[in-house]
Amino acid sequence: MGRGVRAGRNLNRGGPGAAPRLLLTPAGPMIRGMDDTDGNATPQPPRPVRRGVFLLPNLLTTGTLFSGFYSIVAAIDGNFDRASIAIFCAMLCDGLDGRVARWTHTETLFGKEYDSLSDLVAFGLAPALVVYQWGHGRLTEHNVLWGQLGWVVTFFYAVATALRLARFNTRTASVDKRFFEGLPSPSAAAVPASFIWCAHRYAADLPFSQLTLLVLAFVLTAVIGMLMVSRFAYSSFKGVAWAWRRLRRKPFEGARHPR
Numbered sequence: 001m002g003r004g005v006r007a008g009r010n011l012n013r014g015g016p017g018a019a020p021r022l023l024l025t026p027a028g029p030m031i032r033g034m035d036d037t038d039g040n041a042t043p044q045p046p047r048p049v050r051r052g053v054f055l056l057p058n059l060l061t062t063g064t065l066f067s068g069f070y071s072i073v074a075a076i077d078g079n080f081d082r083a084s085i086a087i088f089c090a091m092l093c094d095g096l097d098g099r100v101a102r103w104t105h106t107e108t109l110f111g112k113e114y115d116s117l118s119d120l121v122a123f124g125l126a127p128a129l130v131v132y133q134w135g136h137g138r139l140t141e142h143n144v145l146w147g148q149l150g151w152v153v154t155f156f157y158a159v160a161t162a163l164r165l166a167r168f169n170t171r172t173a174s175v176d177k178r179f180f181e182g183l184p185s186p187s188a189a190a191v192p193a194s195f196i197w198c199a200h201r202y203a204a205d206l207p208f209s210q211l212t213l214l215v216l217a218f219v220l221t222a223v224i225g226m227l228m229v230s231r232f233a234y235s236s237f238k239g240v241a242w243a244w245r246r247l248r249r250k251p252f253e254g255a256r257h258p259r
Contacts, residue, residue, distance in 0.1 A: 010045060024062055027147075039140050049198065056104065057097045057098070057111055058111060058114060059113065060093045061114050061115050061118050063089075064090045064094045064122050065117075065121055067086045067090035067122055068118065068122025068123070068125065068126040070082075070128050071090070071122070075132075076129075080133075080134055080196055081201060082129065083126070083196075084197035085197075087130070087189050087228050090119075091123075091186045094118070094122070095186070097111075116165045116169055119165055119186070120161060122160055122189070127157065127192045127193055128154040128155070128157045128158045128161075130193065130196055131153075131154050131217055131221050132150065133195050134200065136151055137216045138210065142211055142214075153218045153221050153225075156223065157221050159224070160228045160229045161185050161188070161189075166181050167181065182228050182231065182234060183228045183230070184228075188224045188225075188228050191220060192217070192224065195216075195220060196217065199213045199217065203216035238242040
């Protein structure tokens with residue numbers, strides 16, 4: 001027992017006459033972030049993302065919402081050209097906000113829900129009200145029953161858009177990313193918007209009567225609404241983009257790894 005105590009004292013002294021040394025730090029790396037004895041690096045916390053980066057996708061989503069709201073106001077005022085153009089502007093903003101969020105790694109549940117609500121206004125309510133304002137009054141002049149069917153069709157289109165967005169949000173994690181189930185709402189909104197735009201501007205040059213154009217507008221709106229809630233698969237073109245990126249990298253892979 002005495003030998004063990006004397007041996008421990010000699011280790012602390014480091015030799016005769018040396019000052020005692022005290023171990024003040026626990027076993028492990030002396031510097032934070034240095035590799036320990038097992039060769040494992042201490043994980044560093046991720047760098048904080050600036051608040052402006054988070055705001056950028058939401059600003060684009062706000063642009064989608066503003067374009068839809070402006071389209072509704074323009075349709076009420078009878079400016080159907082501007083109303084249709086605003087829907088296409090909403091499509092542009094909607095296509096950018098998700099990509100910007102993925103590029104900057106700022107995807108959040110708040111942004112997802114905000115995007116869906118903005119899409120409902122821009123691609124559901126706005127196209128429905130544009131069609132209603134453009135054709136309901138004149139369709140009622142020809143037949144009151146047709147006018148009643150007209151506002152039912154536009155309401156059905158708005159409901160179909162809401163159902164399409166709700167189904168997309170609930171099945172995002174369980175569906176194939178290469179395909180959409182049902183016609184996407186931005187693509188659906190482009191059909192009545194472009195039809196009303198052309199019919200309003202070039203009605204005198206088209207080989208159709210006014211009644212024919214009115215009926216076609218509401219029938220087309222109803223068909224597009226049914227396609228949104230259908231189970232048809234529409235390509236998202238994500239597989240094509242992935243294959244193109246891979247094909248573009250192939251010529252450089254041989255140069256990087258020569259045989």
